[in-house]
Amino acid sequence: MKNVFTSPRKLTLLSLSILTALAMPVYAEEQAVDTRNVTITATRTEQEIKETPSAVEVITREDLDKIGAHNLADALQMATSINVSAPAMAGSNITVRGMSTRHSLILINGKRLVSEGSYSTANSYELERINMENVERIEIVRGPVSSMYGSDALGGVINIITRKPEKEEFTFSLSPQRYSDKFSVGNENYFLRYDSGKNSKWSWIVSADRTETDAYTNDDGTAENQFGQRDNFNLEGTYDLSDDTFLDVSINLLREDLKGRTTETSGALRNDTYDNTRDQFSLGLRGKAKNGDYQIRTYYGEHEKINKSFLDSTGQLTDFDVSKRKTWTLEGHLSTQIADNHLLTTGGEIRKEEYRGTRIGTGNNIFDITYGNITKQGSEADMDYSAIYVQDEWLVNDRLLVIPSVRYDDSNRFSGNVSPKLGMTYKMNDNSRLKLNVGKGFKAPTLDDMYMEMTKRMAGMTVHVTGNPDLKPEKSTSYELAIEGERGNTFGKLSYFVNDVKDLISTNTKVSFVPGVGMRADSKYLNEDKADIDGVEFEIGRKLTDKLTLKLNYTYLDATGTTGQRLEGRAKQQGTVQLHYDDNRENGISAVLWNEWKKDYLYSSNDDIHKTYALWNVSVNKKWNENFSSQLGVKNIFNKKDAELNLMGSMVHAGMTFTL
Template sequence: MIKSTVSLLALMGALMLEGQQLKDREIEEVVISASTFEQKAKEVPIPIKIIEKKQIQQSGSVRLSDILAEQTGLVIIPNHGAGVQVQGMTGEYSLILINGQPLVGRTAGTLDLSRITVHNIKRIEIIKGPSSALYGSDALAGVINIITETPLRDASDLNVRYGSYTTVDIGGGINIHRKKISLNLSANRYSSAGYKLNPDADQYGQTVNPFENYTYSTNINFKPNSHWELGLYTRYYYENLGGKMLIQGGKVDGYSKNQDYNIIPQATWRPNDKVTSRLGLYMSASNNDSQYKFVNSGQLVDETFFREHYNKVESFTDIRWNKRWKSTLGMGIVQQQIEASRYNNKKTSHQLYALGQLAYTPMKSWKILAGFRYDDNSIFGPQFNPKLATEIGVSKFLNLQASIGRGFKAPDFRQLYLNFTNSLIGYSVLGTQEVALQLEKMQKQGLIAQILVSPSKIGVLEPESSWSYNVGANMTPIRGTTLKVNAFRNDIQNLIQTLPIARKNNGQNVFSYQNFAKVFTQGVETELWVKLSRSFTLVGGYQYLEAKDKDIQNRIKAGEVFGINDHGNVIRLKSRDYFGIQGRSKHSFNAKLFYEDKKGWFFNIRGLYRGQYGFADKDGNGIINNKSELAPSYFILNTVLGKKIATHYHLSIGSDNLLNFKNIQYNPEYAGRILWINFKIIY
């Protein structure tokens, strides 16, 4: 791996000498996440957040999770990797795309965003809520679409960053552009020695173990004539994680190896300036192998494997009927397959879907977007989801937006077919399709002391669904100032949660899954962008969030819930005592100041605040109702200082978590202050 990476980066460095430099041209901001084809951002009536390449580069961040953490309404949650919380909904409800196609390889519902390098990202598009008709399951909270580089000219770059804890990021790319064909090659290596928040711990007590990962990608586009365009995007990722840890006082050593790939060939046909049709294939796979043993005895602690394959064929046709009407029709088929040590055998599913979207502009200042999506899955059956959005230009300085949409999340293979027993602690987790058979086996083996819920009452899992509402305004009160305000509400039904269904003789439980909760998230987001001067730009955002379980609210109103207050007294809870669902902060904000001058100097300082949030139920009533059950708030400050040297060279230094925030109990994802230096060559 290292040799191949070094060889490719050396080739990139050599090609820099042949690079052709062109003057940058201003290109009007476009998006593709609201439809299947590029269109001007100002034509889209749904709220879309766009993070451009320049902002990504100047932040000094190297992982996607670092960039998203600084965006309004997004919170990075460490749970089986760095997942993203959107409008109060966890990472399993957000769809992560690369060039419009989903990434696979989730662990317990979380797709680890720290495994995605930002090196060859052109822009990131964020849609909050299911306001677009294009996406199916897993998009209840929204969509994050990563758009990679498509070469417009010959160019090459090489980037090397070194930071605290022997953290090294090396990336490079080559762009080749000819009259009919363009090619982008990219490679990245990222590694760290890990860190420990407990100063007395040895290598087996590290908070994060050493790791290294590699990402390779290609993007090829061929235009034989004005009517046809052929494209091929490929990506390969490999990660090797160290596995030293302490379990029940014993030293454990092992490894975890992860691989995934994406292959996306597609053909686009434009017979005239009104019709665009695209046929695409998507092939993706994710593999994980892990093994852990006690160092002294050699006893096997855990050995697992996971294989996931996701294949899709889809076709879209976009027709611009006239200046006012535009339509999109699409259909596709998905085949998914999973094989894992925690499933009894190979599991498969297939899905057919069709969608339609209609954009209507009654007048220049009024836009309407309506759509639907129909899915028919071999496991959970049919789903129909409508969407509607509109935007009205009240004046030159004020635009109003509103949208409503229904989304769904299908039960995953884990919730349906999992058959897992923790050999050290002794608990078991069974998917709903395995409950009856596996529980009967445990009873025959004499492992069950008590049945808490009859398997016949578990039933068939229904997809989780939500209605999402967004109402907002975009204001430009004075030149160089933009203010965005968005109020949102998400009502989620059939939320899938774990529940104990049996108690074992060892005192541990057997768990399964069931639809029973109704929850809502609601709040307000504001974002401010101010061009202070030719060199200074100020950006800031704030979110107020409420996330609560409706059933718990009703029980509290009925006087059925008791708890311990902040003074240690048992009380009957009132509505004001219920803080909300765990892991959600009522208040969060970010602020960023960017500076750039004509001499090539650039500087920025970026702060993010997360308010206190529910962490653990300590009084046993199942809810968060006193201050001792909250994790404290925190503030992170990041900064960068850099200089462009002789056009082709960029040198920058920076610090992530400049104020050295640490909290081993609540926030082990923060290693304290990280200092780094970065050198980049661009031709």
């Protein structure tokens, strides 16, 4: 296996031979692979995964239970071509096909989140905020999807689909996690949910969860992670206006009371507090028409952050920052069957953003804010978006499906952008398909990117970051060719993808010594980078018995920047090997043992630090009866530790779920 992993050419040849065999007609064998999974994210319409041209992966409710996933970062551990890391123990980072965290669009039920928008924090905290207990499935589309979703989807889309009420019941779960070396350190996860079932024409789900995270203390007595308490409250309701028309409402509230400690170069400890709140509200109408279906909805969100810094020795306030973001969105789409072989989807979106805080410097509506003996100045910025899109699902014949789509986005902060895409699925026979995607993507600069004005003490250095109102949108051109198929108990897919990105936003940083201040780093955002990302994805699985399934995924990635240098935070090769067990009983046991590995992970290009490592994990889920189930697992079984990668050793996690 080692020789295969270290030779992309050998792997490609092996993959082609396997998939060629899969592509051969099968007449007598029973197809044992379930290909009935459906996606709505790739095309905004319900479509079988094997039919859609896009590279799609669905993480089911059963998958989440089996691995004991508590948050989104946990849920993505075994996903193809996704790397999850925690570089600073404050939030998590992901790369999708080599594209960074801020280039992935995270949605909940197709709706954007109001969240952090800076170059370094966009999406990072959401991977730990989004609790999995209330999730039905996660749909992942790899590759740019700007033709349907506009800005931010350069790497792909991660759409979390929440559960729908089926019958009246009450659910409670407790999920503790503990480091094996420091068993008093870890976190506690509590979850409550009430499902109303169908009550007249209303159906409701009301849920609340709490995560309490301990401080992880290093050998020098400091704690780098954010610790404290995070609470979520969610209400999702549907009212049946008629048999084919539904009114959807939702309320989602987040409260974070977190702390952290860092060590300054002078030896002084600084305590930080992070008081974050988020309120989101949504109202939507959806239904079926004579020849299709439609949806129109509006949603509003506010996200407020207050960060304060104190000297550990005296409790004196040394710095603070505040920010408040507001977004309002109105969107809708209509899908109509045009003749027997065309499904036409048209839609549009209007979105408005407002940002008020001490870390932007527009000079608009300047205000002063005071905490303790410190007064800081802030200002405001806003951005208006609008977009229209159209897509045709054209069934040319029994073998060929062609899906062209195009979207036009406009804003008061950047010029209009056109994002076309063409996808095709060709059925070579009943058990194999050839897929092709060609498209363009873009990501508009955020208000933070354009108007950032931040000065902060970090790691013993004064850091000053300045935005750039002249930034252009980042743009990409992507190509993808894939072959996939099933033969008996075996299924597989081989994909080759190219993503060429230009006008990437990066920071130009100058470090100097300032008398009386010390070391100072001045950074400004510029469109000075590009990225050439090519890769090969290989997925294969086999149902060994009626209870055991073996799966493997592998990605070879060649990700380079402007001067041909490798991009940091990416592995040259990565993959997972998974052994799944399910006794297929109503009250039974399911389990998974998996190895996730990285080869030639570039941690730091400046210091030329490369990492190669593998982590073993195991999780077992037992359903005792219709009212009680339990879960037990170990992450990083062999206690791998690496301070630079923030691998803190093995962690034991457990869970109990009661349903009444």
